[in-house]
Amino acid sequence: MFVILINNKFFILVKIQLFNAIYFRIVIIVQKVIITGGAGFIGYHLSKLLLDKGFEVEIFDNFSNYYSSKIKWLNASEMKNKGATITKGSILNKNELSNSFENADLLFHLAAQPGVRYSTINPSIALRINVEGTANVLSVAKDKKIKRIVVAGSSSVFGNKEYLPIDENHPKNPVSYYGVSKLAAEKISKVTSHLYENMEINIIRPFTVVGARQRPDMGLNIFTTKALNNEKITIYGNGEQTRDWTHIENMISAFYLAAIKENVIGEDFNVGSGFRTSVNDLLKLISKYTGKELKIEYVEFDKADVNDTLADISKAKNLLGYKPIKSLENAIQEFIDDYFLLKEKFT
Ligand SMILES: NC(=O)c1ccc[n+]([C@@H]2O[C@H](COP(=O)([O-])OP(=O)(O)OC[C@H]3O[C@@H](n4cnc5c(N)ncnc54)[C@H](O)[C@@H]3O)[C@@H](O)[C@H]2O)c1
Numbered sequence: 001m002f003v004i005l006i007n008n009k010f011f012i013l014v015k016i017q018l019f020n021a022i023y024f025r026i027v028i029i030v031q032k033v034i035i036t037g038g039a040g041f042i043g044y045h046l047s048k049l050l051l052d053k054g055f056e057v058e059i060f061d062n063f064s065n066y067y068s069s070k071i072k073w074l075n076a077s078e079m080k081n082k083g084a085t086i087t088k089g090s091i092l093n094k095n096e097l098s099n100s101f102e103n104a105d106l107l108f109h110l111a112a113q114p115g116v117r118y119s120t121i122n123p124s125i126a127l128r129i130n131v132e133g134t135a136n137v138l139s140v141a142k143d144k145k146i147k148r149i150v151v152a153g154s155s156s157v158f159g160n161k162e163y164l165p166i167d168e169n170h171p172k173n174p175v176s177y178y179g180v181s182k183l184a185a186e187k188i189s190k191v192t193s194h195l196y197e198n199m200e201i202n203i204i205r206p207f208t209v210v211g212a213r214q215r216p217d218m219g220l221n222i223f224t225t226k227a228l229n230n231e232k233i234t235i236y237g238n239g240e241q242t243r244d245w246t247h248i249e250n251m252i253s254a255f256y257l258a259a260i261k262e263n264v265i266g267e268d269f270n271v272g273s274g275f276r277t278s279v280n281d282l283l284k285l286i287s288k289y290t291g292k293e294l295k296i297e298y299v300e301f302d303k304a305d306v307n308d309t310l311a312d313i314s315k316a317k318n319l320l321g322y323k324p325i326k327s328l329e330n331a332i333q334e335f336i337d338d339y340f341l342l343k344e345k346f347t
Contacts, residue, residue, distance in 0.1 A: 030056045034104045034146075036091055036137055037061055037111030038084075041215045042152070042206070044075035046108060046252045047084055053256075057084040060100045061111065062091075066118070067216045070346065075213065091133035094140055101144040106259055109137050109151045112182070115217050116156065116304045119178035130181035131188070138192045142199060150258045151189045153205040153268065154182040155244075155309050164276075165312035168205075168268055176304035186268065193266045200265045202258040204251075207272035207311045210331035211248030212338035220245070223283060224335055227290045237301035239280035242308045244272035247326035257320040264319050272311025273324045282328070289332045 004011050016023040033050050037043045038059030050057050059076055063069040076086045089096030091111045101107070112130050113119070119126035134151070141149055156179035157172045174180045186203055193201045214221045226233045254271040258264065277285075287294050316322035 030054065031105040032056045032058065032103055033106040033108065034058050034060055034100060035108045035110060037109075037152075038079070039063060039072035039076040039086075040110065041213050042209060042248065042251060042255075043108075043110045044079065044213055045211070045248045046110070046255055047075075047079045048082065049252050049256060051079065051082045051084060055106070058087060058100055058104070059084055060087045060089055060091075060097070063088060064113075066113065066115065071213065071216075071342070074342075074345065091137050092129065094136050097136060097140040098144070101140050101146060104144065104146050105148070107137075107141055107146045107149045108255060108259065109134065109149065111137070112152065112185075114178065114215065116176040116178045117302065118217070119176055119181065120304050123177040126178050126181045127184075130178075131184045134185040134188050138188060138199075138201075142192070142196055147198065147200055148259055149189075149199065149201045150255055151185065151201060151203050152255075153186045153203045154179065155205055155207040155270065155272070155311065156306070157183040157186060157205065158306070158309075160306050161308050161310075164308060165274070165310040166270060167312035168270055168315055175306060178304075190266075202264060202266070203268035204255050204258050205268060205270050205311075206251055207244040207246050207270065207309055209248050209251050210245045210328060210335070212331075212334045214248075214335060219243075219279065220282065220286075220332065220335060223286050223294075224290060224332065225339065227286050227292045227294055228336070228339065230292065230295075232295045232297055233283070235279060235283075235296060235298050236305060237279075238298060239283065239296075240278050241301075241305070242276040242278045242310070243282075244274070244276050244310045245282065245328045245331065246272045246311075247324065247328065247331045249326045250322075250324040253325075254316055254320060254322045257322055261320055267315075267319060269316040269320065269322075270311040270313065271316050271322065272309070272313055273328070274311065274313045275328075276308065276310040277328060285329060285332055289329070289336060
């Protein structure tokens with residue numbers, strides 16, 4: 001038997017002997033990938049990348065109403081048109097997970113209750129979905145013998161910086177319930193790797209992801225949408241806090257690399273752009289790209305927010321070959337283009 005892997009498909013040359021004649025058949029096996037939370041912002045872009053790379057993609061998502069499920073259904077239907085299977089189910093339900101995870105080769109676990117501010121008001125919801133949900137996903141993945149798994153962590157696990165750039169060994173002292181829940185999800189992933197050595201689990205810790213279809217509760221989306229509608233923008237703090245804004249295409253390339261690098265197992269990676277920009281400078285860029293003069297109101301800093309973030313991306317560069325290519329400016333322009341596209345679709 002001869003096996004080769006081209007474009008994420010296994011081509012197997014099978015020899016068949018029938019009476020005195022010998023035949024050869026090529027059998028093509030497509031790798032099945034599950035993306036929990038695949039209808040969300042990062043999941044949408046990751047699904048597109050994986051479909052383009054020839055994987056069979058199943059999106060598993062409960063289309064939660066944390067933000068408009070219309071956007072999530074649009075994301076999913078675009079992916080369905082490209083060949084993905086869509087399953088509506090919750091990571092809190094092991095039976096639903098079990099049905100989907102059958103025969104999967106790869107799993108990306110992105111489903112979560114995001115939102116730092118939301119978690120201040122609803123700590124138990126964030127904790128239940130992100131902690132119990134992750135435990136369920138990994139337990140079913142073990143039963144279904146899914147070998148390779150990439151789990152979405154978060155830069156929020158670090159809390160306020162002790163030094164910059166933040167490497168993987170930086171102390172992890174979250175300042176929000178969301179951060180606590182994501183840290184617990186990471187620990188569950190590490191314990192699972194420790195207990196079941198044949199499970200290959202890597203963690204990607206995204207630093208503020210930006211681009212088209214960004215979640216409506218995130219800064220760039222809120223500021224740009226308000227700018228385009230001539231509405232007042234509220235900034236928590238003096239706007240001098242900085243973020244490592246990471247273009248969505250850079251981010252999904254890291255997720256992909258963490259899934260396919262054969263010898264990279266049981267690792268965690270901080271993934272950002274390697275640059276930081278203040279909120280005030282982001283606002284200037286938004287003003288430039290929207291052509292609008294912004295109305296800004298500064299209010300008290302939210303203690304659940306962190307002051308500065310900047311990822312040390314050397315580990316991701318060295319072990320994964322991660323190379324951020326697209327910029328914050330690209331993300332703003334692409335967000336604006338997509339904003340008008342969505343407006344046309346929904347009106
Ligand atoms: N976007 C960022 O900047 C960022 C930064 C750090 C970490 N992350 C992490 O990346 C992942 C994806 O984030 P995103 O920005 O795409 O968020 P998102 O909210 O757009 O996507 C998450 C998806 O999970 C789904 N979901 C929620 N609860 C579920 C449940 N019980 N069962 C099944 N599906 C459920 C939602 O419907 C949504 O489609 C999350 O784990 C998040 O914590 C994101």
